[in-house]
Amino acid sequence: MRRATMRDVAAAAGVSFKTVSRVVNDEPGVSGPLVDKVQAAVAALGYRHNLAARSLRHSEQRTASMAVLLQDLSNSFSAQLMRAIDDVARERDLVVMATSLDEEEEREHGLVANLIKRRVDGLIMMPASRDHAYLQREVSAGFHVVLIDRPPINVDVDFVVVDNVGGAKQATNHLLQQGHRRIAVITDEVRVATARQRLDGYRTALAEAGVEYDGALVRAARSREAAAEAVQELLASANPPTAVFSARNVITEGTALALRRAGLSDRIAMVGFDDVPWAELLSPGITVIKQDALAVGRLAAELLLSRMEGSTDPPRHQVLPVQLIPRGSGEIQTS
Amino acid sequence: MRRATMRDVAAAAGVSFKTVSRVVNDEPGVSGPLVDKVQAAVAALGYRHNLAARSLRHSEQRTASMAVLLQDLSNSFSAQLMRAIDDVARERDLVVMATSLDEEEEREHGLVANLIKRRVDGLIMMPASRDHAYLQREVSAGFHVVLIDRPPINVDVDFVVVDNVGGAKQATNHLLQQGHRRIAVITDEVRVATARQRLDGYRTALAEAGVEYDGALVRAARSREAAAEAVQELLASANPPTAVFSARNVITEGTALALRRAGLSDRIAMVGFDDVPWAELLSPGITVIKQDALAVGRLAAELLLSRMEGSTDPPRHQVLPVQLIPRGSGEIQTS
DNA sequence: CGCCGATAAGACAACGTTGTCAGGCAAGTG
DNA sequence: CACTTGCCTGACAACGTTGTCTTATCGGCG
Numbered sequence: 001m002r003r004a005t006m007r008d009v010a011a012a013a014g015v016s017f018k019t020v021s022r023v024v025n026d027e028p029g030v031s032g033p034l035v036d037k038v039q040a041a042v043a044a045l046g047y048r049h050n051l052a053a054r055s056l057r058h059s060e061q062r063t064a065s066m067a068v069l070l071q072d073l074s075n076s077f078s079a080q081l082m083r084a085i086d087d088v089a090r091e092r093d094l095v096v097m098a099t100s101l102d103e104e105e106e107r108e109h110g111l112v113a114n115l116i117k118r119r120v121d122g123l124i125m126m127p128a129s130r131d132h133a134y135l136q137r138e139v140s141a142g143f144h145v146v147l148i149d150r151p152p153i154n155v156d157v158d159f160v161v162v163d164n165v166g167g168a169k170q171a172t173n174h175l176l177q178q179g180h181r182r183i184a185v186i187t188d189e190v191r192v193a194t195a196r197q198r199l200d201g202y203r204t205a206l207a208e209a210g211v212e213y214d215g216a217l218v219r220a221a222r223s224r225e226a227a228a229e230a231v232q233e234l235l236a237s238a239n240p241p242t243a244v245f246s247a248r249n250v251i252t253e254g255t256a257l258a259l260r261r262a263g264l265s266d267r268i269a270m271v272g273f274d275d276v277p278w279a280e281l282l283s284p285g286i287t288v289i290k291q292d293a294l295a296v297g298r299l300a301a302e303l304l305l306s307r308m309e310g311s312t313d314p315p316r317h318q319v320l321p322v323q324l325i326p327r328g329s330g331e332i333q334t335s
Numbered sequence: 336m337r338r339a340t341m342r343d344v345a346a347a348a349g350v351s352f353k354t355v356s357r358v359v360n361d362e363p364g365v366s367g368p369l370v371d372k373v374q375a376a377v378a379a380l381g382y383r384h385n386l387a388a389r390s391l392r393h394s395e396q397r398t399a400s401m402a403v404l405l406q407d408l409s410n411s412f413s414a415q416l417m418r419a420i421d422d423v424a425r426e427r428d429l430v431v432m433a434t435s436l437d438e439e440e441e442r443e444h445g446l447v448a449n450l451i452k453r454r455v456d457g458l459i460m461m462p463a464s465r466d467h468a469y470l471q472r473e474v475s476a477g478f479h480v481v482l483i484d485r486p487p488i489n490v491d492v493d494f495v496v497v498d499n500v501g502g503a504k505q506a507t508n509h510l511l512q513q514g515h516r517r518i519a520v521i522t523d524e525v526r527v528a529t530a531r532q533r534l535d536g537y538r539t540a541l542a543e544a545g546v547e548y549d550g551a552l553v554r555a556a557r558s559r560e561a562a563a564e565a566v567q568e569l570l571a572s573a574n575p576p577t578a579v580f581s582a583r584n585v586i587t588e589g590t591a592l593a594l595r596r597a598g599l600s601d602r603i604a605m606v607g608f609d610d611v612p613w614a615e616l617l618s619p620g621i622t623v624i625k626q627d628a629l630a631v632g633r634l635a636a637e638l639l640l641s642r643m644e645g646s647t648d649p650p651r652h653q654v655l656p657v658q659l660i661p662r663g664s665g666e667i668q669t670s
Numbered sequence: 671c672g673c674c675g676a677t678a679a680g681a682c683a684a685c686g687t688t689g690t691c692a693g694g695c696a697a698g699t700g
Numbered sequence: 701c702a703c704t705t706g707c708c709t710g711a712c713a714a715c716g717t718t719g720t721c722t723t724a725t726c727g728g729c730g
Contacts, residue, residue: 003476005716016680021718029678046472051452052387052398053716057685063387065432065453073433074418076411083409086434095449097400098408098433099421114430117386118400137381141338224612256616277559278613281591340686351710356688364708388686392715 004045013041024049055119066304067097067115069108069125071149074100077249077274077293078126081148084297085124092305094121103192105129116143122304124148124297130191132157144307148300150193151317158307160300160318164194164273167289167322168201168247171271174287174324175243176209178269179334184217184234184241186227186251195220198247198273217241227254228261235262242268242334249274256286269332271324279327287330291322339380348376359384390454401639402432402450404443404460406484409435412584412609412628413461416483419632420459427640429456438527440464451478457639459483465526467492479642483635485528486652493642495635495653499529499608502624502657503536503582506606509622509659510578511544513604514669519552519569519576521562521586530555533582533608552576562589563596570597577603577669584609591621604667606659615662622665626657 006024010017015034022030023038024047030038041047055063068085070078082098089096097120101108108128112135115123122144133154135145147159175183185202188195199218206213216237219230227246231254234241244259246252252272259265265284272279272288279286299318306313324330341359345352350369357365358373359382365373376382390398403420405413417433424431432455436443443463447470450458457479468489470480482494510518520537523530534553541548551572554565562585569576570593579594581587587607594600601619610625634653641648659665 007716017716018680018682018718019678021716022679025718031678034679046476048448048451048476050454050716052454053391053685054718055685056388056391056687056716057718061685072418073408073421074411074414076409076414079409079411079414082433083407083435086408090434093449095432095453096434097430098417099425099431100418113383114428117384118430119385119387141381141383253612253616260616260618276613277588278611278616281588281595281613281617283595283618342686352686353688353710353712354708356686357709360688366708369709385686388715389688390715391686391717392688396715 003050004047005050006047009038009041009045009047012045013037061119062121063119064093065095065097065118065120066122066124066308067111067120069099069101069111069123069127071126071128072100072102073098075250076277080293081126081297081300084294085301088298088301088305101126101128103128103189109134112138122146122308124300124304126150127152130193144304146300146304146307148296156315158300158303158316158318160296160303160320162291162296162320162322164197164322165201165204167273167291167324168198168245169205170201170322170324171245171273171289171330172202172205173209174271174326174330175245175269176205176211178243178331180241180243180269181211181334182214182217182239182241183211183243183245184219184231185245185247186219186221186230186255187247188251189220189222195247202245202247221251221254224250224254224257227251228258229254231255231258232262235264235268243332244268244270246270246272249276252276252286252288256282265329267332267335269330269334271330273322275325279325282329284328284332287324287326287328289322290325292320296320338385339382340385341382344373344376344380344382347380348372396454397456398454399428400430400432400453400455401457401459401643402434402446402455404434404436404446404458404462406461406463407435407437408433410585411612415628416461416632416635419629420636423633423636423640436461436463438463438524444469447473457481457643459635459639461485462487465528479639481635481639481642483631491650493635493638493651493653495631495638495655497626497631497655497657499532499657500536500539502608502626502659503533503580504540505536505657505659506580506608506624506665507537507540508544509606509661509665510580510604511540511546513578513666515576515578515604516546516669517549517552517574517576518546518578518580519554519566520580520582521554521556521565521590522582523586524555524557530582537580537582556586556589559585559589559592562586563593564589566590566593567597570599570603578667579603579605581605581607583607584611587611587621587623591617600664601667602670604665604669606665610660614660617664619663619667622659622661622663624657625660627655630655 006017006020009020105128124146126149132152136155145157151159221227221230246255275288275290341352341355344355440463459481461484467487471490480492486494556562556565581590607623610623614621
């Protein structure tokens with residue numbers, strides 16, 4: 001049941017195990033007949049090269065692997081990031097370890113420690129924690145990190161984010177332009193950096209338009225259901241909003257659901273942050289601030305790979321633009 | 336820039352490297368003062384345990400890692416499978432390598448070979464290939480494989496699939512019951528096992544109802560756009576269908592899109608295979624055959640883990656039921 | 671015929687760790 | 701006081717591989 005090793009192959013082929021090593025690695029300096037004998041023995045024994053042992057001895061201690069830690073792989077935004085990263089990794093024959101952090105700080109710490117023990121070559125992470133100083137020591141030791149979606153805190157490493165403040169401002173301004181003054185906003189919990197930034201953009205836009213900020217119109221929700229509930233409550237309140245800015249994809253889903261249930265899809269305006277695949281299937285279509293997840297993922301992967309290939313540029317900070325896509329829901333005028 | 340090893344830590348702490356090993360592994364038999372000295376040296380040097388070296392020597396050659404090969408991680412079905420698998424793996428502290436096969440047979444072969452070289456403990460795969468005999472040798476050598484979504488061919492290993500034939504029959508019967516006789520079906524390409532099975536179910540249901548099979552109503556499409564185009568063509572044909580069975584999630588999306596563009600969402604009936612998150616947001620809502628991706632993933636992961644923990648049961652074949660969820664689109668009567 | 675160079679093949683240490691064993695020392699026992 | 705017992709500690713081989721070095725073999729050439 002034990003797997004065959006080079007020694008076993010060598011014994012079977014009647015050569016030294018070093019000769020097997022040469023054949024397996026396609027190194028020159030082995031005569032034709034011996035190559036054949038070794039290959040026959042490899043096939044007969046089902047021998048498989050052991051990369052762990054190889055990278056242990058091999059001068060350049062590379063494992064040809066990287067890790068991706070995202071918020072939730074089943075969420076379409078994370079899933080698209082993963083896909084884009086994987087596409088880039090694939091070209092370089094890198095294996096990608098992936099998992100979800102679920103906004104759990106301790107899980108992040110535990111996983112990073114584990115990945116370093118495995119000597120993974122690099123990491124792309126959408127951090128759950130709010131202090132990334134612990135990464136400094138590992139980065140100095142040659143572990144490469146690129147943060148994604150959220151900027152690093154207390155450490156300076158490569159990162160790729162989108163213009164959350166600008167996007168939220170744009171969404172809010174768009175609704176203001178349709179005459180709305182009571183604009184609700186549903187964000188992720190405030191410990192999430194993007195939620196804070198999008199809330200910032202919302203407040204800035206209101207302030208610039210001279211509209212007073214009303215905390216009663218602000219809600220946090222982690223899930224589609226929680227968002228739907230929050231919207232339902234807002235609609236039932238004494239002074240309900242006439243428009244909603246839903247600051248994340250699952251929240252947009254919940255908001256659309258609540259509006260539909262209330263039969264107000266045509267009356268209450270809404271703009272969502274994150275494009276969603278079904279936005280144009282609804283009537284009205286959902287107006288969104290689209291962030292290009294594939295571009296974010298690809299860029300992050302390229303930054304990481306350049307580090308793995310030896311780049312020593314100072315940390316690179318990439319902020320990608322977002323784009324408002326009007327589809328109907330955001331163009332509903334105040335009545 | 337080189338990472339500290341146990342020897343470095345030992346030198347710094349003034350002990351033998353074996354003592355460091357004991358401390359790092361929380362083994363008993365090291366006096367309190369020495370433990371402290373070693374831990375101080377570990378912290379000072381930023382030492383990190385090297386798991387590759389460990390598992391090389393460690394008697395039980397486990398890497399505490401597994402791999403997941405799915406069709407497309409950015410597709411919500413694959414993403415949910417991944418999520419469910421990862422949740423189970425997490426409980427056992429397994430690292431999960433994940434990637435998309437994109438229905439490319441060669442990619443599957445290359446990846447499996449690579450994963451075996453890395454001595455991954457197990458694999459969950461939605462296979463792209465149509466002959467899995469090559470897995471036999473690896474399984475015999477102690478590599479554990481669970482297939483998912485599609486049954487194994489020419490090899491007998493654990494697998495988890497859903498009742499594709501039954502689901503497709505159910506979908507077709509449902510449409511027949513509304514009086515439809517010209518029911519189009521859009522599937523994935525026929526080389527995909529699930530596409531063939533769902534087409535089988537469709538044909539069986541027609542036959543049982545005494546409705547003649549019309550090849551002109553059958554289309555294959557790999558993407559949302561291709562599906563939308565196929566539906567558009569069918570609608571424009573001389574003898575258009577009155578109902579559509581869309582046999583996969585992206586196809587359902589494309590079908591909904593095409594119907595909406597043609598303004599026929601309320602006239603042409605449709606049932607989709609795979610639930611989609613936005614199905615109830617539309618009007619009419621989309622009637623679907625729901626397969627429980629999370630259950631499939633969880634079950635597959637549990638089968639794999641039981642193998643990794645030593646189960647030698649004969650290969651287990653799991654077929655999960657599917658469920659028709661009426662939401663409106665499938666209940667449109669023939670006019 | 672003797673020597674040299676090139677080439678093929680193997681011996682052996684090393685990678686960073688764990689498993690096994692032996693040695694040292696202190697405390698307990700007769 | 702000698703002997704045993706038990707606990708710490710370290711020396712050393714081993715895991716499966718690659719890198720370096722040495723040895724054997726052969727053909728070519730003067």
